[in-house]
Amino acid sequence: MFKWLPFVPVQGLFVLLLLPNALLLVYLSLLSWRITRGAWWAAPLTWLDSFGVALGDERFLWALARTFAFAAVAVPLELGLGFGLALLCREPFRGRRAYGTIFIVPMMIVPAVVGYDLSMLLIDQGPFNQVLSLLAGRPVTVRWLSDYTAAKLAVIGADVWQWTSLMFLIFLSGLSGLPQDPIRAARVMGASRWQVFRYVELPLLKPIIAIALVLRSMEALKIFDYPMLLTQGGPGNSTETIAIYLWRMGWEFARVSHAAAMSLILLVVVALYTFIAIRVLHRERRRLVEGSV
Amino acid sequence: MSRRHAFAGFRHGVLLVWAAVTLLPIYWMLITSFKHSGEWVTWPPRWVPHEPTLVNYVKVLSSGTSTFELGRQTLTVLTPLWNSLYVASASSLLALLLGGALAYSWARFGTGGSRYPYNILSIRMVPPIVIAVPFVVYYVTLRLLDTYTGLILVYVATSLPYVVWMMLAFIDEVPLELERAARVMGASRFRVLGSIVLPLTASGLVVTFLFVFILNWSELLLAVTLTNTEVSTIPITLNKFQSANEGRDYGPQAAIGTIATLPVVVLGFLIQKHLVKGFSFGMIRK
Numbered sequence A: 001m002f003k004w005l006p007f008v009p010v011q012g013l014f015v016l017l018l019l020p021n022a023l024l025l026v027y028l029s030l031l032s033w034r035i036t037r038g039a040w041w042a043a044p045l046t047w048l049d050s051f052g053v054a055l056g057d058e059r060f061l062w063a064l065a066r067t068f069a070f071a072a073v074a075v076p077l078e079l080g081l082g083f084g085l086a087l088l089c090r091e092p093f094r095g096r097r098a099y100g101t102i103f104i105v106p107m108m109i110v111p112a113v114v115g116y117d118l119s120m121l122l123i124d125q126g127p128f129n130q131v132l133s134l135l136a137g138r139p140v141t142v143r144w145l146s147d148y149t150a151a152k153l154a155v156i157g158a159d160v161w162q163w164t165s166l167m168f169l170i171f172l173s174g175l176s177g178l179p180q181d182p183i184r185a186a187r188v189m190g191a192s193r194w195q196v197f198r199y200v201e202l203p204l205l206k207p208i209i210a211i212a213l214v215l216r217s218m219e220a221l222k223i224f225d226y227p228m229l230l231t232q233g234g235p236g237n238s239t240e241t242i243a244i245y246l247w248r249m250g251w252e253f254a255r256v257s258h259a260a261a262m263s264l265i266l267l268v269v270v271a272l273y274t275f276i277a278i279r280v281l282h283r284e285r286r287r288l289v290e291g292s293v
Numbered sequence B: 001m002s003r004r005h006a007f008a009g010f011r012h013g014v015l016l017v018w019a020a021v022t023l024l025p026i027y028w029m030l031i032t033s034f035k036h037s038g039e040w041v042t043w044p045p046r047w048v049p050h051e052p053t054l055v056n057y058v059k060v061l062s063s064g065t066s067t068f069e070l071g072r073q074t075l076t077v078l079t080p081l082w083n084s085l086y087v088a089s090a091s092s093l094l095a096l097l098l099g100g101a102l103a104y105s106w107a108r109f110g111t112g113g114s115r116y117p118y119n120i121l122s123i124r125m126v127p128p129i130v131i132a133v134p135f136v137v138y139y140v141t142l143r144l145l146d147t148y149t150g151l152i153l154v155y156v157a158t159s160l161p162y163v164v165w166m167m168l169a170f171i172d173e174v175p176l177e178l179e180r181a182a183r184v185m186g187a188s189r190f191r192v193l194g195s196i197v198l199p200l201t202a203s204g205l206v207v208t209f210l211f212v213f214i215l216n217w218s219e220l221l222l223a224v225t226l227t228n229t230e231v232s233t234i235p236i237t238l239n240k241f242q243s244a245n246e247g248r249d250y251g252p253q254a255a256i257g258t259i260a261t262l263p264v265v266v267l268g269f270l271i272q273k274h275l276v277k278g279f280s281f282g283m284i285r286k
Helices: A007-030 A049-055 A058-088 A096-103 A111-121 A127-136 A148-176 A180-188 A193-220 A225-230 A242-252 A256-290 B003-033 B055-060 B078-109 B116-125 B128-142 B148-172 B176-184 B189-218 B221-226 B234-242 B250-270
Strands: B067-069 B072-074
Touching: A007 A049, A007 A256, A007 B078, A007 B116, A007 B128, A007 B148, A049 A256, A058 A148, A058 A193, A058 A242, A058 A256, A058 B003, A096 A148, A096 B003, A111 A148, A111 A225, A111 B003, A111 B234, A111 B250, A127 B003, A148 A193, A148 A225, A148 B003, A180 A193, A193 A256, A225 B234, A242 A256, A242 B128, A242 B221, A256 B116, A256 B128, B003 B250, B055 B250, B078 B116, B078 B148, B078 B189, B078 B234, B078 B250, B116 B148, B128 B148, B128 B221, B148 B189, B148 B221, B176 B189, B189 B250, B221 B234, B234 B250
Parallel strands: none
Antiparallel strands: B067 B072
């Protein structure tokens, strides 16, 4: 009884919420339906037409590529910064607690708040350009929200600012939980600090690096709030991520069937990525449990 | 200078830079919320308001609904604040209950097979935008669109994967021998749960609750899709007034941002000690 008591409601929730949606998504993608044109069950079937439209839509393909590109820049930065900061904060020193307290604040702020907060900081004659001018010693006037390249950097910067904090916390957790025996043994045998880190600690940390990478990248691919609040996908389409484009497709342009077809294509791409990510996680955790690390 | 001192200096340098980067946006939001409208956008930007004021807070905390007429915004936040609080607390508690129980039963009885937690995690990987479109159609049919129940159910489902994975790590630390001993001495399964498992995972439950509460408190995409006017949450309110290009009300927006941030950060500080231990996701062998 205890085995199945929690299983039934959880599985029930997933089945009731997700299964009809999956079927509906497939069905909608086979129709030719816009919200503005009557009931969906009365819409004509056009089979794979929407998929043809989707694959021929350059804006869609660019949004998809842009989303992966953003994640490919932001996630390694967040992991690297978080890991570095955690390494610097692992041993006790004066001020460690204060730094730790400050560093974990960003992850507790609503991403929408971060988005619009940065939109205040980044205005053309705003405090951020002022600080840059001070550091550079000459006037800096980057148009962070209306320049094609700078706007991309602003969106990535927002993601890095907010989520480095979670990476820091995960790695600090990992470092503080490391088993001490192998480290001590290596020190006794005369290993240098660097050797201990490279050949003892890093392998022990591999599973936690894996889960941080998987969790962070899967969230980064959903990026929606920052570009929505900072630039509304602009200027032009330069910060339009896949989530923003599909949202517009469905609700602004009311092309629901096309949005459904594009969603399915996105789902296939993400499923591929998920398959690999889960395999990596499974392997790391099995090694951990079996103790072959 | 010795190598030791050089390292300490280097460490403080790096950490100070990142602390400044972290604090700049937070500081700017805080002071903007205390500025009169004349000081919101100036050159050079004003780092300390000449006459600090509470007028922005009074404005956004007054009763009434948010309106946007003739390019002028009136932002009030009491209703969305309540909505967010209700939806985020209810969904996080439910997710914690279900996910915690599931993590325990998987760790002890292998519920759902050895790959079950991975299957659950893969649900979190589905981008919300993918299900947003059919979800609206589905919810209209069920009459769940723009209701508390509708939004809460979705949030339970999307935060469950995190609950399961975080709780697995804490349950791993409960000594199995202790539970076995209690069983041998005749304690019921409920007794074992109540007297051994719950107390030993209490800090884990709090940390997990805080994390999924933040997620649900912050969620924008699904909220903006699945609600209309009845269940408008804080992120929706901010988004709605951000997309208006004219007449931006920086001060009141900063006040809302501060109000939306404060409760979570205070909670975070209170449990900071546990936070630092609670984010290993079962990926460190003790």
